[in-house]
Amino acid sequence: MTISTTSSATGTDGSAPVPALRVVTRRIADPGDLLALVPADLPATQVFSWLRRGDGIVGWGAAGRVDTSGAERFAEASRWWTALVAESSVDDEVRLPGSGLVAFGSMAYSSSSPAGGTLIVPSVVVGRRGDQAWLTTCTPAGEATPSVVLEPSTVPAASAGVSFGDGSLTPTQWMGAVATAVSRITAGELDKCVLARDLTARARTPLDTRTLLQRLSTSYPNTWAFSVDGLVGATPEMLVRLERGLITSRVLAGTIRRTGDDERDLSLAAHLARSSKDLVEHEYAVRSVADRLAPHCDSINVPESPFVLHLPNVMHLATDVAGVLSSRSTSLALAEALHPSAAVCGTPRDVADTLISELEHMDRGRYAGPVGWLSADGDGEWGIALRSGAISADDPREIRLFAGCGIVAGSDPAAELAESDAKLVPMRDALSS
């Protein structure tokens, strides 16, 4: 675990120093578009967002950060957070989800990924919920609270001259992987496996995270537009939200592409809701979430049948699971318990995970892992990092895009490739000039 701190208090286990922060949240007048406030010229790693329909939080700078790795990446982050909360003082006059002390976080899909995990406390957070807005500053204890002037920043520029390239597999090779997965499923080794592919994209000039977020949040209002440590996207899938003891999770699995013709799309939506291939695929994902939430809940509500979630590029079968928290678990601990759900891994989980590493020929990095935010009391929201890309830490002109598809016995490789292309559209459009 590597830690960068702004002060040198000692962590709970005596080895990990944590910053002691002074956190102040004040109510502010409506600041307008939150993304417009994010300063220009920050590295992608220091631009934070969790926004849906204009509500949520944005942040910038880094007052504290922990980087974790391996199978302990969630637990190490949790320990650091507990120690940081204990060391810090919080003066929060707003007391809404996202006010006070918060960290943004992102965790690698796989425990063997070098991408590990991170929690970062921005220096400045601006939030909105309905008609309430707030500004939070996080400074090292003992330092004066800075005065932050919120004003619209320069208009971010579109990405220049982006060219796309194949990732680890060509489209033909990836269809071959899908065909192999189908044969393994048909042979009875497993029921479902989610296979992902990656694309590379390179612009002539450094990518501006603000441009990507603006475009994603405007075009995909039903999603959460996120940015954490260079991972940027618009996910429609909420792995877990914890708010005052209430747990909610939006499970997606089963997809159909949109045509752009409203009448045809409505009939496709009706077809999706009756498609036994998609309903079976969906059921695996819902079960994986409900079964793993159950030990943390007093009661749990799982609707009997899914609804169709309409996005501009695709439609998904969706189920909103809800539960009442019975333990003292934080939202991050719940995210760890749920990850990876069958929406991004498969059923049975271990068999699917082994097949994924055999067939994908790539490290998913933080794609398909939990991404979101956590507050001092443990509440927070963790989406699954889908419809996203990871901006290169070495070259800010480069980004790796990802998309995956649930494969079941009835899957057709060409149709899955087309579905993965449709899932790449949000990021490809956000990158266009």
Ligand SMILES: C=C(O[C@@H]1C=C(C(=O)O)C=C[C@H]1O)C(=O)O
């Ligand atoms: C894996 C992705 O999406 C997941 C797979 C889906 C499916 O196969 O139908 C639908 C939504 C997500 O749970 C992705 O977008 O990369």
